[in-house]
Amino acid sequence: MNSDVQIAGDPLAVPHLMPPPAAHPATVAEFAGLARSLAADTASWAPLVRYDAASRWYHRLRTGPGYEVWLLSWVPGQGSGLHDHGRSSGVLTVLRGELTEHSGDDRRARRALGAGAQRVFAPGYVHEIVNDSLEPAVSLHVYFPGLTEMPMHRADAHCGALARTSAGTAVDSSR
Numbered sequence: 001m002n003s004d005v006q007i008a009g010d011p012l013a014v015p016h017l018m019p020p021p022a023a024h025p026a027t028v029a030e031f032a033g034l035a036r037s038l039a040a041d042t043a044s045w046a047p048l049v050r051y052d053a054a055s056r057w058y059h060r061l062r063t064g065p066g067y068e069v070w071l072l073s074w075v076p077g078q079g080s081g082l083h084d085h086g087r088s089s090g091v092l093t094v095l096r097g098e099l100t101e102h103s104g105d106d107r108r109a110r111r112a113l114g115a116g117a118q119r120v121f122a123p124g125y126v127h128e129i130v131n132d133s134l135e136p137a138v139s140l141h142v143y144f145p146g147l148t149e150m151p152m153h154r155a156d157a158h159c160g161a162l163a164r165t166s167a168g169t170a171v172d173s174s175r
Helices: 027-041 044-046
Strands: 058-065 069-073 089-096 098-103 109-114 118-121 127-130 138-145 153-155 162-164
Touching: 027 044, 027 069, 027 089, 027 118, 044 058, 058 118, 089 109, 098 138
Parallel strands: none
Antiparallel strands: 058 069, 069 138, 089 118, 089 138, 098 109, 098 127, 153 162
16 A cells, blocks of 8 residues: 555544434435335335325324325325415425426426325425326325415416415315
8 A cells, every 4th residue: 555644453443433323314415315215115104095086095104303204195196275384494205196287377287296206395495296196106295394384375377366264274174
């Protein structure tokens, strides 16, 4: 070896040389990575999934400092309604099936989201998620900070503008 510096022993045994691993996600990329990791661990979420013909089913899968993870199921025809997530950002990952996202002022703008698709959104992003397919779908949602409101919106058909229908809707009653 022709180097002036040589390390004797195990460099990993000297903790101050290595940055501490992050205990919890802190960046958008880390939250997206968390969602991908949870999605890949089918055994941790698949037994929990339920389908409800009357309304979307949801289950809080995990919480951490400043974030929470929700598992949702969608039977054909179910949708979220046009909404935003208040002050929360989020990551939506489709685990099974296919969902359609309608976003912003133009409800005709559609984005098909198949299994494995991932969407990251900022606070105040207005969209609607719908299961337009003939098969059930399952999705994973990471919110940071944790979701405290989900204001519903309506599109004004005359001018294409969006308006909130209320100041905010309780989380448990609006998923």
